[in-house]
Amino acid sequence: MSQVAEDINFAHQRRWSNRPMSLASRLWLLLSSPSLQLILLSRIIHWSYLKRQQGGLHKWLGRLTLIPIAPLKVVIEINTKSFICNDCEMEGGVCFSDQGNIIFGALKNGAGTVIGPRVTVGIAHQGRPVIGRNVWIGSDCVIYGPISIGDGATLLPGTVLTKSIPAGIVMQGNPARMVLRNFDNSKLREHQDVDAIQYLKTMGEV
Amino acid sequence: MFENIRADAMRVHRSSKSHYLVNILRSLWMNQGFRALLIYRFGYWLSNVRKHRFGWVIVAPLYPIYWVLSVLVRNAYGINLDQSANIAAGFYINHFGGIEVRNCCIGPHCNIQQQVKLGVSETTDNRLVIGEGVYIGGHAQIRANVTIGDGATIGAGAVVTEDIPPKCLVLGNPSRITQRDYDNRSFL
Numbered sequence: 001m002s003q004v005a006e007d008i009n010f011a012h013q014r015r016w017s018n019r020p021m022s023l024a025s026r027l028w029l030l031l032s033s034p035s036l037q038l039i040l041l042s043r044i045i046h047w048s049y050l051k052r053q054q055g056g057l058h059k060w061l062g063r064l065t066l067i068p069i070a071p072l073k074v075v076i077e078i079n080t081k082s083f084i085c086n087d088c089e090m091e092g093g094v095c096f097s098d099q100g101n102i103i104f105g106a107l108k109n110g111a112g113t114v115i116g117p118r119v120t121v122g123i124a125h126q127g128r129p130v131i132g133r134n135v136w137i138g139s140d141c142v143i144y145g146p147i148s149i150g151d152g153a154t155l156l157p158g159t160v161l162t163k164s165i166p167a168g169i170v171m172q173g174n175p176a177r178m179v180l181r182n183f184d185n186s187k188l189r190e191h192q193d194v195d196a197i198q199y200l201k202t203m204g205e206v
Numbered sequence: 207m208f209e210n211i212r213a214d215a216m217r218v219h220r221s222s223k224s225h226y227l228v229n230i231l232r233s234l235w236m237n238q239g240f241r242a243l244l245i246y247r248f249g250y251w252l253s254n255v256r257k258h259r260f261g262w263v264i265v266a267p268l269y270p271i272y273w274v275l276s277v278l279v280r281n282a283y284g285i286n287l288d289q290s291a292n293i294a295a296g297f298y299i300n301h302f303g304g305i306e307v308r309n310c311c312i313g314p315h316c317n318i319q320q321q322v323k324l325g326v327s328e329t330t331d332n333r334l335v336i337g338e339g340v341y342i343g344g345h346a347q348i349r350a351n352v353t354i355g356d357g358a359t360i361g362a363g364a365v366v367t368e369d370i371p372p373k374c375l376v377l378g379n380p381s382r383i384t385q386r387d388y389d390n391r392s393f394l
Contacts (some may be wrong), residue, residue, distance in 0.1 A: 175378050
């Protein structure tokens, strides 16, 4: 539950950075944002999956939870057109785009990661990546292969990444090339409406 | 129509030995792309029946049902299989969202993924032709009237603008042939 609270706080900060957080505004955010519902459901599905891996009574508890989960999953999958693998280990405070179309199959996903619309992470026969903390992934990205993405890395929109990258790096293009080193992406992650390429250009001029 | 649907269901369950009707029902439950494909096959069958002299007797009550179902699938799953496309048996759509297939001729035993865009929007004489056993990865775009050989593999995110010989691995934007004699039968 604490992980879900972190998700909601992070989304609240991104959307209404100047508003104070209250219980009502958090609830309104959870009701209005399909991506938060998707993350909440994926956490429940992950918990149920872990229960089903265990033996004895836990296994049956996990199977019992599938009965309410299955119809909810159909509704939310159609609403967001997204799919999150049930064995993905996600830390608290992850933000997905409300526009959806995300196919997410990472093995691990760190806290503070922001994922844009129309992103694919992991392809079954090619291997599944491990995503670090505070990573910003733009729209239309494809990430696959048995790779790891370092903390604080930034993937600009339209990147196709198949190799491991270190922390704090900016990648762009298909196939992906390095643009910058030691880039601080906290402004991109904390504000929803920042155009990444425009922001990088202004940073280059300064 | 029915043989094609049977072959499509076999693609969802690769090593299934159960009855083919059970297989089709299980595929319908598991795979959203199979539902879209079923409705596409139904519409294709209707357009064939319409060519018959008294075909309109069957088509007139069934066509509104097809139309409503196709709109539902297009909006719910984001899979747009246009009737201008000609899809052979054994087609498999893995995942859903942002798929557009139009004005193309797809061979048997092909495989596409999410966000794949195939074919140009305007109808011309020469169409996009895709051979047998072609794997097209996610986010790939083929928006030109080209020919893609049998057993080719188009990697994720590739943008293809030229003809591709058989059994090649194609990656990148603009696309380049990175490997010849690439065998995709292990994951097709």
